[in-house]
Amino acid sequence: MPNRNISKSVIKRLPIYLRILDQLIRRDVEMISSKELSNESGFTAEQIRKDLAYFGAFGTRGAGYNTLFLREKIIKIIGLDSITDTIVIGAGNLGTALTRYNLTKNPYVNVIAAFDKNPDLIGKQIDNLEVLPIEKAPEVIKEYGIKVCLITVPANAAQEVADLVVKHGVKAILNFAPAKLSVPEGVHVHNADLTIELQSLIYYSSAEEERLTRVAREAKDKKPKPSKSFTYD
Amino acid sequence: MPNRNISKSVIKRLPIYLRILDQLIRRDVEMISSKELSNESGFTAEQIRKDLAYFGAFGTRGAGYNTLFLREKIIKIIGLDSITDTIVIGAGNLGTALTRYNLTKNPYVNVIAAFDKNPDLIGKQIDNLEVLPIEKAPEVIKEYGIKVCLITVPANAAQEVADLVVKHGVKAILNFAPAKLSVPEGVHVHNADLTIELQSLIYYSSAEEERLTRVAREAKDKKPKPSKSFTYD
DNA sequence: TAGATTGTTAATCGATTAACAATC
DNA sequence: TAGATTGTTAATCGATTAACAATC
Incomplete structure (x- = not known):
């Protein structure tokens, strides 16, 4: 019985x-047991069986799981x-690397555009993508129904970028900026x-x-005297 | 009382x-309460206080935490x-980006060398670092007492690289390869x-x-008949 | 002294592990 | 039928949250 609110x-x-x-x-392996999946993944067999059971009964008792079926x-x-289309915002070193990385390595995800606000980066070619000005992002998000976005801008710009993409329909953000985002x-x-x-x-x-x-x-000895000046407001 | 085995x-x-x-x-803020730290971090005030208390009593009741003291x-x-010296193994897109990224953004960590086994990448300049052949890694690890290493090689090379660096004294690996490492x-x-x-x-x-x-x-209807041929060995 | 906030103990919640009946 | 392995329920473990006494 599929359980909602899975952790x-x-x-x-x-x-x-x-x-x-x-x-x-x-490798043409057709069947796999939870025990063997445990060896490969490092998780316990019990945990794997329990995880899968949240979604349905995919295995065969006595035999294990059919690999093709389970993958499906x-x-x-x-x-x-x-395929999930996604965009990268921030075309610096990391953004560029991720754009290239995902294009080649991940069969399930496709980076369709990269954006930046720095004029020096706009127009830059990343493989066969051209870096677009951030102003174009809303249009692209809407046209392609983008739901997932990677943010690789500096910390002080991250919230602003998050607000922008969320406003236009993005539902999930992979945030590389060292900043807490409010969404x-x-x-x-x-x-x-x-x-x-x-x-x-x-x-x-x-x-x-x-x-x-x-x-x-050291904490015991050297704790400074509390002072109320310059406190957080 | 500092508790060992902190989660x-x-x-x-x-x-x-x-x-x-x-x-x-x-911002010249001198004191901060767990409540205010909670606002900034998104963690609860109770959790923050508990986390810090594992290591000592760093705050002042009624006043909060002195920012400079707590940071220290x-x-x-x-x-x-x-400063922790670290090395990057794998000088592809991601490795290059991380090498640049860490050099500039992180005051506590310093990437001192990048390695690759691809002759096309060896000798390449990443800012002021030159990509070295992987064979040089043991020497650098020993000379600089490297304890932390970033691995950004393809999945099929990751275990081999991990074995190599661990053999020469690395104690902590940040693994970007989509592979489980045995250490x-x-x-x-x-x-x-x-x-x-x-x-x-x-x-x-x-x-x-x-x-x-x-x-x-769907799982109920279409589950394939179990077959024992081509099973995992 | 009164108000504020920590540090710590107790209660709750959630996730992992163990056990085993169901069944291929 | 016997052996194997799942799916599921119960027990355990660990982490978070709540409560509050200590104390600045």
Whole structure:
């Protein structure tokens, strides 16, 4: 029985299952058990079975999952059964790389346009796309029914760009800018802030034990006297 | 009392607090309450207080947190108090963009070298860095004591690259390749798989309700007969 | 002292894991 | 029928939220 309100964690794992199924199918594997999917993905077999069961009974007891069938189902669950057109806003280094990257690597998604407000970048060629002025974005969003947008502008421009695209119908934003975006109910934002990924990784790259002990010890001694001047308003 | 084994979710939030503190300090704000930090970050005030309390008592009751003091603490907790040198392996579009991006945007991290095995890319100039052959990586890792590495090679080369860098002392990998990496105990991998981010976002970009109902209905009718031929070995 | 806000303990919620009956 | 593996329910675990005493 399909359950509404499926958690984000479950949804994040679906594309990983999809990728593995793609690989298996390329190798002509027809059936796969949750146990074997576990080996490939690193998630537990129980979790995989539970994830899939949210959407239906796709397997065969005693036999496992038919790879082609399961892939088909996951594609439809995610909504990848027709190619998703998307746009990139911000044609700097990262935006350019992502535009190229997605055009070549991802069979389910197609970057149809890239935008910027910097006159030096407008007109620039990214493979066979030309960078358009940001003013053209509303028109393109409407004409192609764009629902998904990548934002790769600097932090201070991100909210403004988000407001613009949401106003014209975008429902989901992949935000690479190091900024929190406010969006209306029903619009989804995923943050792909690489600085944050990298910094949280640094935490694990050296001996935390002694670092934390020192921090805690120092906090007691050196805490500054509270002052009310210049407080946040 | 500093608690060991702090959860990944907590650690992922620390860089966000840090970024907000950086902004506040730039605006000369001296004190900030958990309530106000909540407004800026989108996390609840309770969660922020709890997160910080894992590491020590950094605030002042009745007054809030001193921004400079708290920033200093978070920097030390994460381990950003000295610049972290890092390397990028894979100098394609994404690797090049990240090399440029990190050099300019992140005061706590420094990309000191980029590597590739493609002769066409070796020798290429990325700002003031020259792309080096992958064979030089072990030497650079050892000489600079590199503990953190970004992997931006194609999926089929990612494991091999991971093995290489781990062998020479890397403890943390930010993996952009769409592949699961196996690493020994004590080495940390964060996956920044943009395809997966994008695909899981697509799930939310259109009306899921009807899509899921259809998937579940179809699953009953059309499930293929199980076959044992060509199974996974 | 009164008002504000932290730090911490307890309660709740949600997600993962374990167990096992159903069934191919 | 016996062996295998799913789908589902129950138990556990962990993380978030709520509450409030401590204290500036």
